[in-house]
Amino acid sequence: MTTQPFKNVYLLPQTNQLTGLYTIIRDKNTTRPDFIFYSDRIIRLLVEEGLNHMPVVDKTVATHTGEDFHGVGFEGKICGVSIVRAGESMEQGLREVCxxxxxxxxxxxxxxxxxxPKLYYEKLPEDIDNRYVFLLDPMLATGGSAIMATDVLIKRGVKPERIYFLNxxxxxxxxxxxxxxHPDVKIVTGCIDRGLNEQRYLVPGLGDFGDRYYCI
Ligand code: URA
Known part of the structure; x- marks a missing residue:
């Protein structure tokens, strides 16, 4: 079950396993390969949690026993939009699931x-206005970039209630x-930190996510 500390915020269940994953990626002594491996595991959980909140329609299938199974099927198509550069780290996790x-x-x-914040580049699927969008950015600090990215999506015709912001x-x-x-956008997050320091980094945080995933 997901807890909702704020309206339209889905926080991953705070299990020991999840805390263990965060303990690894927050540790400044964690190597880059481990940082990538354990961040990817959390990203996968975030994508799965986002999918938990997608609308479904009833669907019945015939099974090999001759009986029907009354289940559900996803309604509508999805796409991902990453906020470059750090958000690109979340693309593979989305591809593995969808x-x-x-x-x-x-x-x-x-x-x-x-x-x-200034918009430098956008490349979005032509039919994005017909899709559910998973907006990808690992760290929600001040929210400035995510707000602007969401403005871009809405200008392209995406309905706010069809956007899931994963971090x-x-x-x-x-x-x-x-x-x-953007009150109607759903935020799916794994952890809510204490706040921001003077450099606008999350605390306790983990430092610069993009640097740790791509460079150090
Ligand atoms: N971006 C990061 O990479 N880290 C933060 O703590 C905040 C924004």
Missing amino acids: RSVRIGKILIQRDEETAL LIGCKEGIENYHRA
Whole structure:
């Protein structure tokens, strides 16, 4: 069962197993291969949890015993959209669970002059307005990039209630900022941290996710 500490926030069950995975990825002495392996395990759980909240329709199938099974089938198509660069780390986890899933990308960076987030690039599936969207970004800190990325999706016709924003770690401030802008988007997260430090890093956090996944 998923707990909901805030409206439209689905927090993964805080099991010992999950805490163990976070203990590994938060440890500054964890090697890059281990960081990738254990982050990928959490990402997989986030994708599965997102799918738990997708709408379904009744579906009956004939089994090999001659009896019917009354089950369900997913309604509608999904796609992933990663916020470059760190969000790209979550693409493989989505592909492993959803075969042949379409994946788009959005690049947002801080504008050197204004210090505000600026949209540099977007490449999205043509029919995105007809899909459910898993928006991928591992860290929900201030929420600035995710808010802008969600604005882009909505401008392209995606309904907010069809967006699932998946992240490994969030914090109250980021969740509240994000939901002030996009209250109907569902956030699926694995952990809610204490807050942000002066450099806008999550605390206790894990440092720079992109650097640890791709570089160090
Ligand atoms: N992005 C990161 O990689 N880490 C944080 O703590 C916040 C944003």
